[in-house]
Amino acid sequence: MQAAVTGYLFLAILALSFIAFYVGRTTANRFVAEQGADVHSRPIYHGAFAAVWVGLPALVLVLLWLLFQGSIIDRLLLASLPASLTEGASASRLSLYLSEIKNVASGRVFSEPSPEVIAAAERYQSWQMIAQWAMVVVALAVAALALYITRARMAPRFRARQSFERTLDIVMILSAVAAILVTIGIIVSLTYEAIQFFRLVPPQEFFFGLNWEPQIAIREDQVAGTGAFGAVPVFTGTLLIATIALVVAVPIGLFSAVYLVEFADDRIRGIVKPILEILAGVPTVVYGFFAVLTVAPAIRQAGGLMGIGISPNSALAAGAVMGIMIIPFISSLSDDALRAVPQSMRDGSFAMGATRAETITRVLLPAALPGIVGGVLLAASRAIGETMIVVMAAGLTATLTANPLNGVTTVTVQIVTLLIGDTAFDNPKTLSAFALGLVLFVVTLCLNVLALRIVRRYRERYE
Amino acid sequence: MSETTAPKPFDWSSPEATAIRKRRYAADRRLRLYGLISILTAIGLLGVLIASLIVTGHTAFVQTEIAVEFTADPENVPADDPASGNFRAVVSNAVQQLFPEIDDPRELRTASGILSDGAVNIVRNYVTAHPEVAGQSFTLEVPASDPYDQLNKGVINRDLPEERRRVSNEQIALFETLEERGLVSTPFNWGLFVNSDSRFPELAGLAGAIAGSFYALLVCFLISFPVGIAAAIYLEEFAPKNRWTDLVEVNINNLAAVPSIVFGLLGLAVFIQVFGLPRSAPLVGGLVLSLMTLPTIIIVTRVALKSIPPSIREAALGIGASKHEVILHHVLPLAIPGILTGTIIGLAQALGETAPLLLIGMNAFLTSPPGGIMDPATALPTQIFIWADSPERGFVSRTSAAILVLLGFLIFMNALAIYLRQRFERRW
Known part of the structure; x- marks a missing residue:
């Protein structure tokens, strides 16, 4: 009506x-x-x-x-x-x-x-x-x-x-x-x-507490924990998964870029680059399902063969799939950085009798390093802010561990689980999601600004 | 007189030199190999991703159906008001007719389980739409329930020992009698596109999610396209270069890299809490998506405007056009193909976006498609998320099928963008 x-x-x-x-x-x-x-x-x-x-x-x-x-x-x-x-x-x-x-x-x-x-x-x-x-x-x-x-x-x-x-x-x-x-x-x-939240929970508890149990009762009849809002395990979980993602993505992305820029001819580049871009265009919910359906069981089976017990929602599975997702970021930004190195530096190195590998490792990579670092920082910010893969494949309980075979939780997982369902805005449970969101926003913003600054300054140097 | 001794010429063919050369060339080949392995790994992973989706998802595109003869006897279906009939009884009578040899009520209940729980509704809808069948018999193709559907498609292996199967030998025997009588068919699963969500995998479809995504994208386009173009024209053509416009520029670049879930938090806090817009509505989803698409559209529009050569502007200015006329009459029309291409790519990104929609509640369980932008709705990616979370086996293949549908839409949109670019791109 x-x-x-x-x-x-x-x-x-x-x-x-x-x-x-x-x-x-x-x-x-x-x-x-x-x-x-x-x-x-x-x-x-x-x-x-x-x-x-x-x-x-x-x-x-x-x-x-x-x-x-x-x-x-x-x-x-x-x-x-x-x-x-x-x-x-x-x-x-x-x-x-x-x-x-x-x-x-x-x-x-x-x-x-x-x-x-x-x-x-x-x-x-x-x-x-x-x-x-x-x-x-x-x-x-x-x-x-x-x-x-x-x-x-x-x-x-x-x-x-x-x-x-x-x-x-x-x-x-x-x-x-x-x-x-x-x-x-x-x-x-x-x-x-977030300020509303910090009125209920002191910031020092949030930033330094080691215990995260936010599922408190919103209504009287709910059975739930007493509530603890120490976010350190959540932060370490996020870092663990993002690190795994970078460990997977940086070598693959970087070596792909090196190959595409320095070894491949135009025909191969014309085929491979669009395929890598498809990886970036796949929605993250698809990666999440892939992690749950294929990667996590495969990792568990592999662990079973070696006699290692692996948690069904291990950080390794979520991190590895997130790594696949950010390969194209690293490869295309490294590609740009390598391409921006002036041809004269390549020619100079070849003129001294260096092989291609020597030119790449001793001349091109050092020259392109700032651009590559910028790309890795952007990818890291992506990995920290990525939500669906971890919501579907990572755990819900915050454990303070560095073992990638355990289940850990991340900032984004907590935001989603805290805000799905009951959303009254007067209790620490829902408000803590906004405090986490603020931390997430500030951290990714800093990474992005830093990365863009590095990339830009470096580009100016050669132009 | 100093004697200069010429350095001994290096012997390039000495064994040491050959060894060094060999090592250096080996390093060259190694690096090349690493690059090749990396690329093949990346492509291989994409292949595994798509293959696993197709392997699990292709079965959901067909649906096992069973031809059942129902009788709308006057006892259960009153002729004057057929919709009020007792269709549960009609269905169980039909099952009894299907297996006349069964007289044990427990066995009969097992046999009824072959038909989907939606059979009652299907028969009711049919009789309501065709009141003339009251008192007569008619045959309908009814979806089989999920375990039998999986059994028929071979997802459940009949050769496994009984305790490791989800269907018992007795159930398989019942189903096989139906197969022998030629009542089982597997036509294309139109239900996947026509039905909305359901608790029963065999009835669940994507119609509601597709409609929700369509409405959300419509809102997103109507807001971000005009606002994005206007902002880009201002920044590119009119804005003075000062600290303010620098700030706007940095701001837009950063906005493009803000995690999507933060936009969801914004939507929840501002659109739902402050403005009191309804939860789960495509309107709110579209608003949030438009905030995320806005930076993309601004950036591509600026690139498109920049690529128009100055000669066009100068010619227009030369014959007395005002600055606004130059842009509205000449530059913008020439830049439109580039802008459209970028916009379609931005909308494709928005179509795949899930996290912000979860926060504003577009993951509700809804059994009917939304009627407009204010009704509760789901979207394609959130529907995938809901199904991926469902414990029933049948939802695994439904989820994969839904992902394939989503990827189909994305491929279509990107192909359209590429076509537009190639068809209208001009080299100056």
């Missing part, structure tokens, strides 16, 4: 915008017919100016309205509930009320609701209705008003092109600002929730 009305409203605004375009253009055409060459802008710009000013403000208004309508109605609903219900209730209790009210309002009644809830559900429905039609009326009024104003502003000497172009500038600047807003949004939301 709501969606349909919103859809028609968008169509109506679009239609008004088209009408405005024609009104603007015909008005300007009339000016041309009456006054000849004295008209400042071409008629199409009068049309475009009118269309933009009729359409954009109304659209922005509707989008903002839709974004805020839900939370404002929720606030009003809670405020309208009798004090006997809301007094002293926790945030999760309140959100339960809200969802009960909404269920009753949409006709999904599981048990006999209390009269307060039924009354609130009726209020909810009527407010939804009011808000929806108010939005339609206000948006159409804004569009109509804009049409009237733009029409009134049109005159032969009206600088319609400049006005239209200024509007475009504003739209473009806002779009560029959106990219910054995303970063700001990430930082603000993660920090805000």
Whole structure:
């Protein structure tokens, strides 16, 4: 219902915008017919100016309205509930009320609701209705008003092109600002929730504690641990898996790049490079399934043959598959780095009588080292932030171990398991996921900035 | 007078020199070999990945079905309101008819297990759609339940000893009588594309997930494409070079490398907590994916704009076009193929993205496809995750099949991008 009305409203605004375009253009055409060459802008710009000013403000208004309508109605609903219900209730209790009210309002009644809830559900429905039609009326009024104003502003000497172009500038600047807003949004939301978390759990316990048991009871009837939020085992698990991944990927990626740049001819390069790129394009959930289905059982069997007991969700399986995933990162960045070494250095080395291998190991690799290191850092940041492979193939319990045959857990696994299911934002369990997310964001950001800086500085040196 | 003694010429053919040369050439060959081994390893691993998916997944593209004759007798299916009939009884009568020799109720229950649990629904839907069959008999192809499906496809080995099989000898014997009577068929599994999720592997399909992914990608495209192009045009063509625009630039490059799960946290905290948008909705999924695709689109658009030669701009400026006209009328239309190619590749990445969708709840168990962008939905990758987590054997091959479908979509999108690039790319 709501969606349909919103859809028609968008169509109506679009239609008004088209009408405005024609009104603007015909008005300007009339000016041309009456006054000849004295008209400042071409008629199409009068049309475009009118269309933009009729359409954009109304659209922005509707989008903002839709974004805020839900939370404002929720606030009003809670405020309208009798004090006997809301007094002293926790945030999760309140959100339960809200969802009960909404269920009753949409006709999904599981048990006999209390009269307060039924009354609130009726209020909810009527407010939804009011808000929806108010939005339609206000948006159409804004569009109509804009049409009237733009029409009134049109005159032969009206600088319609400049006005239209200024509007475009504003739209473009806002779009560029959106990219910054995303970063700001990430930082603000993660920090805000992390601060909430550190109010409940002291930071020194989080950063230095050795015990991680976050599965605490959110409701009274749940059976769960008492809760311990020492994240060190989670961090070491992440590092262990990322290290295994790099141990697998760096030699394979680097030697592939060396072969492709220095030994292979164009034909082989044309075949092999796209194949390596396919490895980068495979979704990570596919790698996760591959790890569970093929790699982990194979590793367990191999261990069984050698008489070693290997955990079913060993760090080795997850790390090895993650290594496969990051091979193309290492190989393509090393490829770029090797290619950027000037031909004169190669020629110089060959002129001294060095073999190809000697040129590569003594001249090219040292010269390309910063670029390669940058690539490895980027790959490491990928490995630390990778989620699906470890969610599917690594363990859930945080053990402090460096043995790759044991199961370990990672930051990303914990974030996912903590946030799937119950998500009330007032307990350390869910909030700890945001603290972990903040750590993850800061660490990967540092690695990326460092890597990009190394790569860029090195590139400048040879250009 | 100093006497300069010329250094003794090095004897290149001496045994030592030959040995050194040999060693050096061996090192050369070794390095070459390492490179070759690495490449073959990488390609081999990709091959193993795809082969294991095809081996486990190909069986899910066909479905074992059993032709069963049902009777909509008036006792169970009232002629005036067929939909309210007792179809459980209809199905169990049909099973009794199928095996007239069985009279032990326990054995009969085992025999009923051959048909999928969805048989009751299938018969109800058929009778509701064809009310004229009330009181008559009709034959339907009903999916076999998962163990028999696996048995028929050879995933369960009939030669194994009974205690190591999931189906007993008795069950196999029942199934074999059906095979002998020619009632078993394995047609193409349309259910995989037509059905939504189900607890029963033989009924589970991808329709809901495909619809959810489609809606999410639609939202993602509608937001990230215009915003990305506008931002890129501003940064490339209009922005003054100062500290602010440098900051934006660094910011966009970093945004492209932020782990995807962080975007999920952002979506959960901002879109769901602050703005109160519904959980599990493709709208929220699309919003989160658009934030991740935005940097990609900005970067490819800037590259495409940069590749348009200055002569085009100068010619347009020369005949009196404004800066905006130069870009809107000349540069942007020429750059569109490059932008589209990059956008499709960005959307393909978004299609495979799983972690952020898990955090915003697009991993719900839903038995019907979403009706719009506000309804709860799953997406293809999250559906794969759900199935991979399911304990039933039948979901292993379903998961592989779902992955093959996802990879099919990705290959299609990338092929489209490559085609566009080759068809419209211009060398200046």
